[in-house]
Amino acid sequence: MRGFRILIIGFGNVGQAFFKLLNLKRDALGVNASVVEIIDRRRGHIVNPGPGIVDEARSGKLLGRKIDLDEIPNLIEESDADIVCEFTDLNIRERGEPAFTYLSTAIRSGKHVITTNKGPIAFHYDELMELGRKYNRLVRFKGTVMAGTPSFNIIDLLPGVRVNYFMGILNGTTNYILTRMYEGMDFNEALRLAQERGFAEADPSLDVDGWDAALKTIIISRVLGWRHDLGNMEVRGIRNLDIKAFGDRVVKLIAYADKETAYVKPIPLDRSDVLAHVNENLNALRINTDILGDITVIGPGAGPIETAQAVLTDLVYIINNAGD
Ligand code: HSE
Numbered sequence: 001m002r003g004f005r006i007l008i009i010g011f012g013n014v015g016q017a018f019f020k021l022l023n024l025k026r027d028a029l030g031v032n033a034s035v036v037e038i039i040d041r042r043r044g045h046i047v048n049p050g051p052g053i054v055d056e057a058r059s060g061k062l063l064g065r066k067i068d069l070d071e072i073p074n075l076i077e078e079s080d081a082d083i084v085c086e087f088t089d090l091n092i093r094e095r096g097e098p099a100f101t102y103l104s105t106a107i108r109s110g111k112h113v114i115t116t117n118k119g120p121i122a123f124h125y126d127e128l129m130e131l132g133r134k135y136n137r138l139v140r141f142k143g144t145v146m147a148g149t150p151s152f153n154i155i156d157l158l159p160g161v162r163v164n165y166f167m168g169i170l171n172g173t174t175n176y177i178l179t180r181m182y183e184g185m186d187f188n189e190a191l192r193l194a195q196e197r198g199f200a201e202a203d204p205s206l207d208v209d210g211w212d213a214a215l216k217t218i219i220i221s222r223v224l225g226w227r228h229d230l231g232n233m234e235v236r237g238i239r240n241l242d243i244k245a246f247g248d249r250v251v252k253l254i255a256y257a258d259k260e261t262a263y264v265k266p267i268p269l270d271r272s273d274v275l276a277h278v279n280e281n282l283n284a285l286r287i288n289t290d291i292l293g294d295i296t297v298i299g300p301g302a303g304p305i306e307t308a309q310a311v312l313t314d315l316v317y318i319i320n321n322a323g324d
Helices: 013-029 053-057 069-078 099-108 118-134 152-157 172-182 187-197 211-223 304-321
Strands: 004-009 033-040 044-047 083-086 112-115 163-169 250-258 262-269 282-289 293-300
Touching (some): 004 013, 004 304, 013 033, 013 053, 013 304, 033 069, 069 099, 083 304, 099 112, 112 118, 118 211, 152 211, 172 187, 172 250, 211 262
Parallel strands (some): 083 112
Antiparallel strands (some): 250 262
16 A cells, blocks of 8 residues: 655754654554655755655755755645645744745645644634645644643543633743743853753744743634634743742743633742642643543653654544545
8 A cells, every 4th residue: 555655844853853753653653654755945855865864964964956945835736745744943923934835735735734833823723724624634733732742632532521721831941941040040041051952942032922832822722712813812921030029939931721811921820739840841731621620731842852743643643534
């Protein structure tokens, strides 16, 4: 049987980690899928990459035909891949472009899509879902929230359950910075360390000022059928935060949403609250439900291999659910 053919767009840390993880787990999972094409603005257009590609890609050098950014939609359209995996960087100023163009072109030309990019999902959720329905293709985006740690996807395990609200710690960089600040480190030094560890966004103000967590809040909300966007949310980050001002309570950058309201801001938590003890770059999501009360998930929310796990989760879903 012909296996699923994958086109990767964006071959940075996440793309490389996914390539490796797929090779590592393919046999154990019995997954008949392989990467047949890679498009990367620096590394070029690579066809039929071999297993050595990850080591070669680390240098960032050109490894295939040099491309213009403008030709990427054409390359996507012409590709005979079955699944497009989109791993480009978040661009909030351009409201998720050019990733949205890449994904919509892929769906229109008959491909299922997986993305780890928050921009196109947070800004174009309805359009992407509508396109997916129209072209009978699947649109998966687990890696946009809490990497491979179950988050909004646990809703699928709870038929009939109503979510009243959710709250959580959805940004690893700011949680890491706050953890270091409670140990006495200053903000700038802690941010520098977070960047060094590789979980901050390319533009770290997206983390520090709350935008990354806000987009994740929007994405979870959309999955739950709520219609929040940046226009109706209060978004505050941790810049200039005085952690000593909260006495015995522990301040965390909290993302919250119910059907009516959504926000991201620093909130002081009692020490009896489990979220007060979620430290380092960990994320947490508490879902308050009508039947089960609170369900809380804690786990890694960033990092290449952690995000690659989310892509594998989406890939297996597509393989099991793709109609034709
Ligand atoms: N910059 C993000 C974070 C990466 O720190 O949580 C994962 O979305």
